[in-house]
Amino acid sequence: MKVAKGSAMNTDNDVQQTLCPIARALAVVGDRWTLMILRELTLGSRRFDDIQAQTGMSSQILAARLKRLEEQGVVERRRYNIIPARYEYHSTEKGLDLDSVLLMLRSWGLKWCVYPEGGERATHLRRENGGEEIGAEFPIGPDGKAFRFTSLQREMSSGFASEREQRRLAFQTMKEGRRARRQA
Amino acid sequence: MKVAKGSAMNTDNDVQQTLCPIARALAVVGDRWTLMILRELTLGSRRFDDIQAQTGMSSQILAARLKRLEEQGVVERRRYNIIPARYEYHSTEKGLDLDSVLLMLRSWGLKWCVYPEGGERATHLRRENGGEEIGAEFPIGPDGKAFRFTSLQREMSSGFASEREQRRLAFQTMKEGRRARRQA
Numbered sequence: 001m002k003v004a005k006g007s008a009m010n011t012d013n014d015v016q017q018t019l020c021p022i023a024r025a026l027a028v029v030g031d032r033w034t035l036m037i038l039r040e041l042t043l044g045s046r047r048f049d050d051i052q053a054q055t056g057m058s059s060q061i062l063a064a065r066l067k068r069l070e071e072q073g074v075v076e077r078r079r080y081n082i083i084p085a086r087y088e089y090h091s092t093e094k095g096l097d098l099d100s101v102l103l104m105l106r107s108w109g110l111k112w113c114v115y116p117e118g119g120e121r122a123t124h125l126r127r128e129n130g131g132e133e134i135g136a137e138f139p140i141g142p143d144g145k146a147f148r149f150t151s152l153q154r155e156m157s158s159g160f161a162s163e164r165e166q167r168r169l170a171f172q173t174m175k176e177g178r179r180a181r182r183q184a
Numbered sequence: 185m186k187v188a189k190g191s192a193m194n195t196d197n198d199v200q201q202t203l204c205p206i207a208r209a210l211a212v213v214g215d216r217w218t219l220m221i222l223r224e225l226t227l228g229s230r231r232f233d234d235i236q237a238q239t240g241m242s243s244q245i246l247a248a249r250l251k252r253l254e255e256q257g258v259v260e261r262r263r264y265n266i267i268p269a270r271y272e273y274h275s276t277e278k279g280l281d282l283d284s285v286l287l288m289l290r291s292w293g294l295k296w297c298v299y300p301e302g303g304e305r306a307t308h309l310r311r312e313n314g315g316e317e318i319g320a321e322f323p324i325g326p327d328g329k330a331f332r333f334t335s336l337q338r339e340m341s342s343g344f345a346s347e348r349e350q351r352r353l354a355f356q357t358m359k360e361g362r363r364a365r366r367q368a
Contacts, residue, residue, distance in 0.1 A: 019344045020306040021293030022223050022286055028297065029289075032214030039206050094296050100322065101288045102206055104330075105213075108285060109205030112278050113212065122203040138284065138330045146288075146322045160203045 028072050029098060033057055033065050035105070038091065038098055041075070042149040043156075046088035053171035054164060074098070100146035103139040110136035122160035126153040212256050213282060217241055217249050219289070222275065222282055225259070226333040227340075230272035237355035238348060258282070284330035287323040294320035306344035310337040 018024060029035060036055045045051050052062050066089060069075040074095040077087040091098075110121070125134040131153070139147050156164075202208060213219060220239040229235050236246050250273060253259040258279040261271040275282075294305070309318040315337070323331050340348075 017300060017347075018306075019299070019303050019341065019347055020223070021290045021297060022306075023220065023293075024297035024299075025289040025293035026216040026219055029292075030216030030219055032210040035210055035214055036207065039204070097292055097295065101285060101292060104285045104288050105209040106205045108213075108281055109207075109209030112281065113205060113208035115203070115208075116201060119203050122205060138324070140322070140324055144322070144324060157203065163201075163203055 041091045053168050099148040120157040120159040124155045225275045237352050283332040291320050304341040304343040308339045
């Protein structure tokens, strides 16, 4: 491996050279925004504005991250409107395989991050209808394999639903304000 | 939950308010650099310079990330030299619980990230001496719980050892060059 003098591993090229699978994986998904986009996709957000409203990213960062995820084969765009061209975003198989990472982060967050007082869990996950709830414990299926969100029952708590509704409204208000200022 | 107008979830304060454990966990560990620091700690790097050499972070970013991880209780500093004060960095229990996230990323990287031709796996992980190797499959222990690196046999491949040695040397050369220029 060639390492540029003094640069160690801070360029994309260097990451492509490293043998470490953790470093290589992090080069694709290792930032908060990228994993937040994937979280939104598991929650069924498909459109640019919905993802932006729920993650609070700037449209520039969101567009750049989506482009990168598409190039890396983690996400795919599907056109749902011809003119004007509009797209929905979906996880590929490669992207769905990151559910295990998200589920691990969920476990860790439930175990170690202090919640607002009386804060309800954001979603209730169950293996089957009425089955045992999956909390902070290690999220594996009965076959000893990783869960995917799609194979689980996922029910949003009313607290999280209202948090999301507020985000949606705040985002809408902001967009309308901008539009009004542009037209004024 | 209060959402500042138009800001959605892009401030630390907003993250402290959200009910989503994934978002909360990402606020602590959701960037490439943070997880790279934790990877280094699992590999036994304890000192600032060693971590910097192997991750290629600037010393400013590394210092900021370590400080944040310490404040969050993920990492602790241990003084190993009185004067001048020098510290080693160790994962806490909260930090060691992120091994499961790193192991998931390792699996995903082995499965989905294309390797340099003939590239050997960075490390060989085994449950026990001479036991079956853990590859891209889901990394769970025989008790159905998450592995930690400390409970696994981990052998560095010669390719990865030499990659790391080159980084160490490149970093050393850079530091010596800087020192010489300062003294000139």
